[in-house]
Amino acid sequence: MSKTESSSAPAVVDSPTPTKAYSDILSHLRDENRLREIPADPDANFSTVDLLSNDYLGLGSESxxxxxxxxxxxxxxxxxxxxxxxxxxxxxxxxxxxxxxxxxxxxxxxxxxxxxxxxxxxxxxxxxxxxxxxxxxxxxxxxxxxxxxxxxxxxxxxxxxxxxxxxxxxxxxxxxxxxxxxxxxxxxxxxxxxxxxxxxxxxxxxxxxxxxxxxxxxxxxxxxxxxxxxxxxxxxxxxxxxxxxxxxxxxxxxxxxxxxxxxxxxxxxxxxxxxxxxxxxxxxxxxxxxxxxxxxAMSDRRRRLARIGHDLRQQLFRKANIETPSESHIVPVIIGDAGEALNMARYLRANGFDSLAIRKPTVAVGSERLRLSLNALLTDSDISRLVEVIGNYH
Ligand SMILES: Cc1ncc(COP(=O)(O)O)c(C=O)c1O
CATH class of the missing domain: 3.40.640.10 (Type I PLP-dependent aspartate aminotransferase-like (Major domain))
Structure with missing residues (x-):
């Protein structure tokens, strides 16, 4: 046994708890507006249009x-x-x-x-x-x-x-x-x-x-x-x-x-x-x-989904001057800042639309965005109201 080794229990050193580093990482994520949280259950008294889920044909909501x-x-x-x-x-x-x-x-x-x-x-x-x-x-x-x-x-x-x-x-x-x-x-x-x-x-x-x-x-x-x-x-x-x-x-x-x-x-x-x-x-x-x-058998819904995706992209461009890379039913609104993406998601929610703020590591820093995930059951007026709400941000 070397001089530095001992058979008795090691002396207690004043070290942080083993979980402190995890809490530090969480604080860091919070500071950077990157903390993820599981959404609360929907409020029965406050209905919103769901632009979060991937229920693209509406089959899930009609199960x-x-x-x-x-x-x-x-x-x-x-x-x-x-x-x-x-x-x-x-x-x-x-x-x-x-x-x-x-x-x-x-x-x-x-x-x-x-x-x-x-x-x-x-x-x-x-x-x-x-x-x-x-x-x-x-x-x-x-x-x-x-x-x-x-x-x-x-x-x-x-x-x-x-x-x-x-x-x-x-x-x-x-x-x-x-x-x-x-x-x-x-x-x-x-x-x-x-x-x-x-x-x-x-x-x-x-x-x-x-x-x-x-x-x-x-x-x-x-x-x-x-x-x-x-x-x-x-x-x-x-x-x-x-x-x-x-x-x-x-x-x-x-x-x-x-x-x-x-x-x-x-x-x-x-x-x-x-x-x-x-x-x-x-x-x-x-x-x-x-x-x-x-x-x-739902080709009608597929066609409808394609059409509202097209309408949303066109209206965002014409009425709100927003261009998106999308060619489909998934329409991102690129914001470029994590805090601002969160603010905009909150604003949309207050105006009746649930959408997701996407941040690092899901997307690169500088391309933070709202992800608008459409489904075939959305109405034309849902789409035009959404564009109006987005256009009125700020
Ligand atoms: C492109 C892509 N591949 C794979 C997956 C994983 O699929 P699942 O949610 O069934 O695990 C996802 C989920 O979001 C995805 O977007």
Whole structure:
């Protein structure tokens, strides 16, 4: 035993409590107007228009209409799967949901517990040696977490910059067996679209390229049957992996991937978030079947959503001189300051609209914004009143 070591208990030094550093971080976030808080339950006496949620078709707010049908058609759907898919004996509705998705997309589907699980698990699984990922600068945190956790080689290319993407492919294609390009169909914070046809066209020059498309904000919303931007642009068969979430337009929870039979089998064997997590309940899977049936038939609502998105963007520009990068139902109003974004969200709330102030780390400093998330049940007068309220700010 050295001189400095002792067998007795260490002397108590005057150190901060082990949790003090966490409180300091919280204070710092508060000082920077970046503290996040779980919203309070809605006030029954004060109704607001919901521009927060991702219930794009309004299916979620109308779910009471479908409860009877759900009970009648799926009376035995249990509320727990009690184990991961690989161990559970309660897989019947999961398999039915996967079969239904396969029928819609024409390729096998695999369920995940959420879009977050899907992105993290699949990207990690695909990251075997000699794989390079090229991810758009604005892909969702779950894709970034997948890239970081996997330890894979990856580069980010400037948002929607296909020239830069092409240069990265040219510079790297000979050094890797596969290059996986990760993009989102509708970007969750800017509301613009990935130029998916141009990305697909790159495959001709780079045969070792694969495409991973996150349709979190496209599923239910884009395409004739709501299968997403890939359906709208007729490129479903050209995308190696399509990821869709079920908790947004589909008014349920969970997520799915559509891929080749070999990739599906590979993911079943290697995607850790699939293997090591209890599956969504059979009831959730059955509810997803019902919601997707409804959603595929809602082309009128998809058209309406596209129209009000267009109207809002035009009116913001004409009446309030606000330009947005959006090409969809997600319309950001870029403010450029966290405190001001919070103030504006409070002001909108006081005037009857619930919207979200988006700050770092979700968006870069200087691009803080309000995210206006539209749904097909909004009326034309909701949209014009919203523009009027925004125009009167200050
Ligand atoms: C683009 C994108 N991908 C993935 C996810 C994660 O999906 P989930 O909410 O089902 O975990 C989100 C969620 O907001 C998202 O916006």
């Amino acid at each position: 009471h209409l479908y409860i009877e049908e759900f009970r009648r058609r799926f009376p035995d759907a249990e509320f727990t799967s009690s184990a991961s898919r690989l161990l559970s004996r309660r897989n019947h509705y999961h398999s039915r949901l996967e079969a239904y998705l396969e029928e819609l997309y024409g390729r096998p589907a695999l369920l995940f517990n959420s879009g977050y699980h899907a992105n993290v698990g699949m990207i990690q699984a695909l990251a075997i040696p000699s794989t390079l990922f090229l991810a758009d600068k604005l892909v969702h945190a779950s894709a970034i977490d997948g890239l970081r956790l996997s330890g894979a080689d990856y580069r980010r290319f400037p948002h929607n910059d296909i020239k830069k993407l092409k240069r990265l492919l040219r510079d790297n294609h000979a050094a890797y067996e596969r290059i996986i390009v990760v993009v989102e169909s509708v970007y969750s914070m800017d509301g613009d679209l990935t130029p998916i046809e141009r990305i697909v066209a790159l495959k001709k020059d780079f045969p070792n390229m694969m495409i991973y498309l996150d349709e979190a904000h496209g599923f239910g919303v884009r395409g004739e049957r709501g299968l997403g931007l890939a359906e709208e642009k007729k490129v479903v068969d050209d995308i190696d992996i399509i990821m869709g979430t079920l908790g947004k337009a589909a008014a349920s929870a969970g997520a799915f991937a559509v891929a080749s039979p070999a990739i599906k089998d590979y993911l079943v064997n290697t995607a850790r978030s699939f293997i090591f997590s209890t599956a969504i309940s059979p009831a959730q899977a059955a509810w997803s079947i019902l919601m997707i049936e409804k959603l595929t």
